[in-house]
Amino acid sequence: MKPLGIGVIGCGVISDIYMKNCAIFPGIALRAVADLRPEAAEAKAVQYGVPAVTPAELLKRDDIDIVLNLTIPKAHVEVGLMVLDAGKHLYAEKPLAGSVAEGRRLLQAAAAKGLRVGSAPDTFLGGSHQTARALLDTGRIGRPTAGTAVMMVAGHERWHPNPDFYYAGEGAGPLMDMGPYYITALVNLLGPVSRVVGMAARGRDRRIIATGPRAGQDIPVEVPTHVTGVMEFASGAVVQIVTSFDVKAHRHTPLELYGTDGAMLIPDPNHFDGEVMLHAADWEPQVMRHAHGDGNYRGLGLADMADAIVTKRDHRASGALALHALDVIESLLRAASTGRAEALATTCDRPAPLPTGTATGQINMAEMAE
Ligand SMILES: NC(=O)c1ccc[n+]([C@@H]2O[C@H](COP(=O)([O-])OP(=O)(O)OC[C@H]3O[C@@H](n4cnc5c(N)ncnc54)[C@H](O)[C@@H]3O)[C@@H](O)[C@H]2O)c1
Known part of the structure; x- marks a missing residue:
């Protein structure tokens, strides 16, 4: 083709x-x-x-x-x-x-x-998140009831030479920056969000750039830098989320899901690889049977969209999914400022899972048969 x-x-x-x-x-x-x-x-x-x-x-x-x-x-x-x-x-x-x-x-x-x-993000199409999706869909933790999503770092001014946009202007703050990865991953696993509550804080009013030609210069912070909340999914599951540029160290894992029959640890949604751990009687690493779980496959969502155009099906990393993730972010921030629970204005379908048994570069089984 x-x-x-x-x-x-x-x-x-x-x-x-x-x-x-x-x-x-x-x-x-x-x-x-x-x-x-x-x-x-x-x-x-x-x-x-x-x-x-x-x-x-x-x-x-x-x-x-x-x-x-x-x-x-x-x-x-x-x-x-x-x-x-x-x-x-x-x-x-x-x-x-x-x-x-x-x-x-x-x-x-x-x-x-x-x-x-x-x-983007299309990391939810990677081997580790598709493994988690398959385990969830085959009922390995029972009905998902709750979970946690945690992205906490000390701040990008520690490594980025021009970190201004993380702290002021459109797209600033930890939730806008990293929320798309965590929220998209959770919508892939649990379906759309229906309602959120939120709270936010600002650790400091100014930040000092640590590296590059502007090292030592301080920049203004105009947005909350610690945003936390709870997302209620349409399925009934409730997941706590926290994104922060104010935390020097912690020991939480990026994503955890709890179900009626077990629990699951899911790798960093900013990456395509990593080991899924499942707890039934004890924590056990899970075998990855999906492709694209051993490196950086940014563009997988683009390749899936190209395949979907040719084969006339829905693509997975869709505009509707991205719009819903943006709505979750906007609603969490609005809830943090109003102090009220905010209902989501958008929804979307869960993207179709990818099949197991394909090789790197392949999107579906049909390509294998060719
Ligand atoms: N850098 C990362 O690690 C990273 C990771 C994930 C996602 N992203 C996302 O990727 C996007 C780009 O990030 P980046 O780090 O590559 O930024 P960048 O600033 O390095 O590159 C952006 C490029 O776009 C060009 N550009 C800006 N406005 C334009 C316009 N109107 N028409 C044509 N060209 C224009 C700029 O000249 C620049 O070369 C952002 O949305 C960012 O959130 C970046």
């Missing part, structure tokens, strides 16, 4: 892994790259053997079916709308948009033109 053509807009830090991984999925092929900064596009063009063009030129190319939007969060909607307007399918890095209202604009524009919108 002829691969679908991919054009990348945004040639920054994260673009490398996507461009590298285009080569391992037979259903997609990198065709051209673009950036506001021509030198950034040129560098990737040389590295990956494709032409560097302007974003406008990229959108006019007939050999590009899907545009991969890897620009900074505040450009996601503007660039996304241009992509859809040009009649191309869109797959974007997280967050889908700065707000649920903006995210809806993207999905409505795509629906009006019969185009697809897909979004």
